[in-house]
Amino acid sequence: xxxxxxxxxxxxxxxxxxxxxxxxxxxxxxxxxxxxxxxxxxxxxxxxxxxxxxxxxxxxxxxxxxxxxxxxxxxxxxxxxxxxxxxxxxxxxxxxxxxxxxxxxxxxxxxxxxxxxxxxxxxxxxxxxxxxxxxxxxxxxxxxxxxxxxxxxxxxxxxxxxxxxxxxxxxxxxxxxxxxxxxxxxxxxxxxxxx
Amino acid sequence: xxxxxxxxxxxxxxxxxxxxxxxxxxxxxxxxxxxxxxxxxxxxxxxxxxxxxxxxxxxxxxxxxxxxxxxxxxxxxxxxxxxxxxxxxxxxxxxxxxxxxxxxxxxxxxxxxxxxxxxxxxxxxxxxxxxxxxxxxxxxxxxxxxxxxxxxxxxxxxxxxxxxxxxxxxxxxxxxxxxxxxxxxxxxxxxxxxxxxxxxxx
Numbered sequence: 001x002x003x004x005x006x007x008x009x010x011x012x013x014x015x016x017x018x019x020x021x022x023x024x025x026x027x028x029x030x031x032x033x034x035x036x037x038x039x040x041x042x043x044x045x046x047x048x049x050x051x052x053x054x055x056x057x058x059x060x061x062x063x064x065x066x067x068x069x070x071x072x073x074x075x076x077x078x079x080x081x082x083x084x085x086x087x088x089x090x091x092x093x094x095x096x097x098x099x100x101x102x103x104x105x106x107x108x109x110x111x112x113x114x115x116x117x118x119x120x121x122x123x124x125x126x127x128x129x130x131x132x133x134x135x136x137x138x139x140x141x142x143x144x145x146x147x148x149x150x151x152x153x154x155x156x157x158x159x160x161x162x163x164x165x166x167x168x169x170x171x172x173x174x175x176x177x178x179x180x181x182x183x184x185x186x187x188x189x190x191x192x193x194x195x
Numbered sequence: 196x197x198x199x200x201x202x203x204x205x206x207x208x209x210x211x212x213x214x215x216x217x218x219x220x221x222x223x224x225x226x227x228x229x230x231x232x233x234x235x236x237x238x239x240x241x242x243x244x245x246x247x248x249x250x251x252x253x254x255x256x257x258x259x260x261x262x263x264x265x266x267x268x269x270x271x272x273x274x275x276x277x278x279x280x281x282x283x284x285x286x287x288x289x290x291x292x293x294x295x296x297x298x299x300x301x302x303x304x305x306x307x308x309x310x311x312x313x314x315x316x317x318x319x320x321x322x323x324x325x326x327x328x329x330x331x332x333x334x335x336x337x338x339x340x341x342x343x344x345x346x347x348x349x350x351x352x353x354x355x356x357x358x359x360x361x362x363x364x365x366x367x368x369x370x371x372x373x374x375x376x377x378x379x380x381x382x383x384x385x386x387x388x389x390x391x392x393x394x395x396x397x
Contacts, residue, residue: 015303022298026291031283038284048286055294056301063306127281146278152245171239178274 007071011062022062026055029072032148033079039139040083042132054082073154076144080158087136130180138173145170234264238271315381322377 005013007025014022033054038047058078065074131139144150144158152163152170159166240246241254257264 019298020295023291023295026294030290031285034286034290035284047284048290051286052290052294052297056297059298060301060304062303063309064304123277124281127277128284131278131281142278147281147283167240167245171236174239174274174278175235177278178270181274181277 008067011065011067011071014059015062022059025058025071029075030055032072033075035147036076036079036140036143037083039131039143040087040136046086050082050086054078057082069157070154072148073150073157076148076150076158080140083136083140126181126185127177130177130185133180133184134173134176137169138176141166141170141173142177231267234267235271238264238268241268242271242275312384315384319377 005024007028010021010024014025030051034047034051037051037054038044041047041050054075058075061078065071131142134142141155141159144155145152150158152166155161155166155170156163161169237246237250237254241251246254254264258268259265
């Protein structure tokens with residue numbers, strides 16, 4: 001409906017009082033934000049709730065968007081800070097869990113993936129599962145670069161690092177992703193290579 | 196790391212006589228890994244399109260002529276295409292509606308720059324700078340620069356620094372008073388601004 005309007009046009013109209021136009025921005029970025037958040041939370045319900053909070057925060061702070069960067073870069077900065085706060089809270093909540101329980105959970109997760117090897121997987125599902133096995137930081141850098149169309153400089157602005165550091169981190173994240181795919185989905189990877 | 200080692204072993208030539216010696220040759224393995232890492236880094240830059248024109252043509256030549264480069268390039272390109280093929284996750288259908296219902300309760304907050312007065316920040320910073328400078332000037336003033344001992348030429352006579360003079364009761368009281376006055380000034384400015392805002396919004 002508002003596809004022809006740029007992000008900056010929408011923002012200036014929202015700031016002038018057309019609150020309902022903010023829905024166009026939500027529609028435009030909901031999948032990006034939700035995917036990035038899911039890399040951190042791993043649980044869809046948590047990701048949905050946190051993504052909603054992020055859009056509300058973005059709306060309330062909209063006057064602070066100066067237009068120096070892309071709106072998406074500014075929005076992903078909010079995503080990152082909100083996710084880090086979420087993880088900190090979650091860490092505080094789960095400190096009482098003893099190591100044995102955590103170990104069992106991890107074991108179950110690993111065996112689940114091994115069992116999944118026999119199932120035929122689509123490429124996308126396989127890569128998504130492999131990304132989910134990475135650390136949130138690695139998963140987010142890969143998602144920002146490949147899916148959210150952010151350059152190394154923009155990712156640097158989002159995570160507060162120099163572009164060169166981002167480049168190194170991206171290389172390492174991809175290496176770890178390939179390791180995960182080799183470890184858990186070697187069968188599927190071979191099939192893909194044989195295609 | 197495990198994966199890397201596996202690849203190293205996989206690539207050892209078949210005519211090697213002493214396997215254990217080769218396996219124990221950490222330097223050889225390290226060199227190979229560094230070389231492999233370098234190839235991968237350069238190829239990733241090439242695939243991401245962040246190489247200069249000169250480097251780009253050099254890499255293209257290497258891919259054409261060198262089997263190792265060719266094999267690594269194919270591997271990395273496959274990984275790149277696989278990651279690219281993933282789709283974004285979607286939240287529930289009601290997501291946008293939920294967000295819009297939530298933001299209906301709020302208004303866009305005024306820009307941070309409009310309510311943080313830079314003069315106040317500079318004022319506070321200036322106060323601390325003056326304090327530090329004053330302390331440094333006093334400290335340097337107390338150093339005995341005429342000491343003839345060459346070994347002691349750069350070491351200040353710290354015993355002579357009479358800091359106790361400044362940390363007595365009256366100086367502490369003055370410091371606290373200045374801070375209280377500054378705090379009251381800030382509070383007054385804040386209340387005054389709030390009053391102004393209420394008057395303009397009526």
